Amino acid sequence: MNIVVCIKWTPDTSEADLTLESGGKDIKKDDLDFDVNDWDRFAIEEAVQIKEKMGGSVSVITVAPDDAEEMLRESLARGADQAFHLWDDAFEGSDGYAVASILAKFIRDRPYDLILTGTLADDDGGGQVGGMLAAMLNIPSSTLVSKIQIQGTTINFNRELEGGLGEAIEMDLPALVSVATGLNEPRFVSIRAVRKVSSVEIPMLDLGEIGIDESKVGYDGSRIQIEKVYLPPEGEGAEIIKGNPEEAAARLAEILREKGGIG
């Protein structure tokens, strides 16, 4: 079973104060910590678990600038066999479609039975690359996937619908599945495991080496374009209760009592 995992390098914005770039088309990212997209960590773990059960190999691929090598190396420490780092300055500004085009070009001629991705990325929340990549490669795909089982030439899994309801699906291999968070428990990686893979070479491939036309990537190759970004209007929002913890908690307790929050 040859498994390819596509992962994304994303800024952690969950608890950061965000400011806009002067052009107003993106946020300032210099001071943000980057890491592997949370959803994709589960995809890597799933790939490694399938390999441990069935044999085969796991290749991890990203389309991201230089710093992302750290994430690829950590993936090797988690049990991936190979990592490929696709980057060229021309890739800057690529939307989901352009990223899928780059990945499709690279993956098309390589051996694969299964491609794994996360369902969403924490930064743009687009959820586009997996399904687009599968369509470009002409293989079936699905999202929000958990409970994966591979039997012969098919893959069975559950996918999430609403309200806790799920659906069991079967697809022919080769296929692409975009996983849900929580389908496994990503393993802890020791410093020792990372050190062990510190000398493994991770090839970085540019536009020419991937063999994709410049018009297919970056802003030119994108189908959508961000015109501007802005912080949402403050609106009314919450009344923020001031004071030290004692005072604030007392006030909140009082509000909860008034509103029927103490039963």
Add this chain to the structure above:
Amino acid sequence: MKNVFVLAEQRNQQLRDITWEAIAAGRKLAGELGAELSCILLSGRVEDMAQKLALECPKVLAVEDPRLDTFNSEAIIRALVPILQDKGPFVLVMGNSNSIIDLAPGLSIALEAALATDCFGLEVHDGKLMAIRQMYSYKVNALVSFKDAQRVVVTLRGGSFSFTPSKQQAGIIEKIPSPLGEDSQRKRFLNYVEAEKGDVDIASADIIVSVGRGIGDEPDMEVFQSLAETMGGVLACSRPIVDKNLLPKYHQVGTSGVEVKPKVYLALGISGAFQHLGGIKGSPLLAAINKDARAPIFRVAQYGIVGDLNELVPILEEKIKAIKKS
């Protein structure tokens, strides 16, 4: 853009509510673009649903084929492409439901269309369509354009467009023979998997204490359970808590989890992701404690405290106990 299409979402021949929101958005767009609005219905049996849709849409295109009943993405894409192929420039509007998430990217490739997902606003600037969506932990809004695309697909965040019945006279229903051939499907629906039932039913609770990622990596769940009990409520959570196995899935509030409609909802360390808020119905009193003053939860909560949960939660419980005694 000459045409605006709305894809009606159904499951086993029942229309899903988000369809009406998509029609509301499609109606607004058609008005602003001076385009025609049509609704596409794909199902094993279309009669009743088509009539309901025709009351709100000037035209309903209906395909009847039992293979479409479970909204299998492969079948839906195969049915949609031939219908839209010869329609000239268009915008296709769909709800961003878990079924649509499965098919929108592949559909956009098959149609050679530009795609924007999870949009909460649609605007027309100088005759050009723009979409508004959120990025970066829901903290930033982005205005997105589609370059010169002749075909555009947008999916809509639930709750962004409110539908009011137009009570127009019935539109026309055009039945289209199923374009699905005898090709075998590479993706096959097997069965539905019912939600796991637990020992608490948060859906019927009036008072909910809900915890999220902000409670930290190794939280003492007992502290939150105790607060919930003192308040006479139940403990619920957002997705990351279930992912970390800190609580079972039936405690999860959200579009993929349980829909709740309490009177009071106390959100602790919950950032306020749309998928979570989408599960809170009936406008409860919403109070939040979070250490990030910019957390989106403070935009929807009525009351908030910016601070450290570890410190605040035990004090809050004390204060509530004191109130109960007095």
